[in-house]
Amino acid sequence: MRVLVVTAVPAERDAVTSGLNAEGPPQTLRLPGGYVLHRPAAPLVLDVVAAGVGPAAAAAGTATALTAASAADAPYDLVVSAGIAGGLQQPLGGVVVASSIVAADLGAMTPSGFASVGELGFGTVEHAPPKQLVRDVAEATGAAAGPVLTVSTVTGTAERAEELAARHPGAVAEAMEGFGVAEAAAAHGAAVLEVRTVSNSVGPRERAAWRIPEALAALGGGFAALVPVLRAWKP
Template sequence: MHILVATAVPVERDAVARAFPGTGPEAAVEVPRPGTVLHRLPDGWDLLAAGVGPALAAASTAAALTAAALDSAPYGLVVSAGIGGGFAPDAPVGSLVVADEITAADLGAETADGFLPVTDLGFGTVTHRPPAGLVRAVAAATGARTGTVLTGSTVTGTAERAALLRARHPRALAEAMEGFGVAEAAAAHGVPVLELRAVSNPVGPRDRAAWRIGDALTALTDAFGKLAPVLRSWNPHER
């Protein structure tokens, strides 16, 4: 199955590439796409540093999906992957989270009565749900926790904001900035999506000294080493 893995930045993309023995970042072939460049591994996986934030991630992923379709080599699965913040105590630093719901945390309207998601305003969607069987298989293979991964255009930086998000989304385990954008692009092409996050820091006050980015990138590499056989054997008709 032709698989596209979309990360935010090149260091995350390269962490995924290192999961494939003998085909790390140095073995990737650059494939130009409108506005972006794919890194194609010898075994057919395409890795994309799609950019930071949901808008750029959606645009870059859509460009890759469209180009693949025009080449008569469509993708069977899109994986949004990278590091992210974890909601304590359920997703501690160093843990993995696989999304059973990919939710836009701040897409909607603030009102006097509180936040209204865009769906309550009669538009669009705020949640994409990856294939349940695939989520279970990934969690079993990698030891990842399963729950909601939130996408925001602004990273949470206070305890108050973290508490507000958790109250609004009780099943939230992690927060990142690209998953919903990647999922929107995948949905527009009718391609299933998965999101996997390695937790580098707690969601809340920004304490850069406590971040464990290197450890999270290592966890991401290890996860894809265990994940690859699961994705290769998955039946894409199971939605």
């Protein structure tokens, strides 16, 4: 079982790897534009890469790692988008797992409101992780399961938060990379998962209320709890 974990920034990568310390020290594998922290302990290989902020950087970094692995005849079975996120009615420090990974602002504004790329007939705006894996992760980590929204512009007003919640009932969080990671994974035939911890509430931008250190600590704890699930999962 080979798993690639993709974060946006090094702080998230380091939080994830703190939860994987029991898996042994990583090796560093160089890639164009970056590197992967590689833990080759069979039967579960766990690699972690910080690909950059936003869906485009996430897709490019994920695709690079996936292509390098395929070229080495060691493709990944699962790609996990991981990091911190804004929560939609979720407690700060809480864990969320995506039942669907949704591109929430990929589309066009029309006189009648937002129309997604899917509604416009230009592609997909949603990827679905394996249902049983989502259930197992939620049980192991205490995560709330629901749609996780990928946006290119972080929500900073109550009006925008209400609009997103109305268009995506049951959404649990907003982040910036999941859909890009999922697009790259789909192109390589790998399953995808998104796991995040809540650092702030989606709505008016109040940096003083954010709890980034607590969310990063929870991310490490979440991945420590996630490892047994990944060991047991069969693609």
